[in-house]
Amino acid sequence: MNIIIQxxxxxxxxxxxxCSSAPNHKWFGLSLQALVVLSRKPNACTSAELAxxxxxxxxxxxxxxxxxxxxxxxxxxxGRDGGYRLKRAPETITLADVYLALRVGEPLCSxxxxxxxxxxxxxxxxxxxxxxxxxxxRRTLEVLRQVTIAQLSERICTLxxxxxNS
Numbered sequence: 001m002n003i004i005i006q007x008x009x010x011x012x013x014x015x016x017x018x019c020s021s022a023p024n025h026k027w028f029g030l031s032l033q034a035l036v037v038l039s040r041k042p043n044a045c046t047s048a049e050l051a052x053x054x055x056x057x058x059x060x061x062x063x064x065x066x067x068x069x070x071x072x073x074x075x076x077x078x079g080r081d082g083g084y085r086l087k088r089a090p091e092t093i094t095l096a097d098v099y100l101a102l103r104v105g106e107p108l109c110s111x112x113x114x115x116x117x118x119x120x121x122x123x124x125x126x127x128x129x130x131x132x133x134x135x136x137x138r139r140t141l142e143v144l145r146q147v148t149i150a151q152l153s154e155r156i157c158t159l160x161x162x163x164x165n166s
Contacts, residue, residue, distance in 0.1 A: 027102050032098060034084075038074070047061050073098065093149045094144060095149075
């Protein structure tokens with residue numbers, strides 16, 4: 001009797017995300033969480049500290065933070081007092097700034113474009129889909145430009161008081 005063990009596709013996907021250095025759509029949420037934590041910290045915070053607050057993996061978080069540092073949203077320091085700090089005041093960093101800094105690929109709705117064919121109808125649908133995806137992206141940025149890291153942090157505090165200094 002042969003026993004065939006089927007792999008758990010979710011476990012495989014999770015492992016791929018952990019090992020992959022390619023950006024993915026989780027980066028935006030992780031970035032916002034890290035920036036909110038950093039907005040509340042007077043001193044630099046290590047990736048391990050941030051990951052602990054967020055219950056996330058430090059390795060993936062470092063990749064995200066490196067991207068934000070390259071895009072001038074964070075500053076990094078080496079050494080004993082090293083870690084990450086906001087490069088600008090949280091009141092001046094919009095969610096659109098973070099979204100644009102990450103540019104983790106095509107917007108999610110762009111997958112619609114992959115469904116069209118090269119035939120006439122497919123090309124007509126592609127043009128219509130492009131108009132829709134462009135509008136979705138424009139409106140997304142419009143909404144994200146209205147919220148700063150400071151405002152997001154305040155919303156969190158209003159919902160539940162957090163003590164990050166412990």
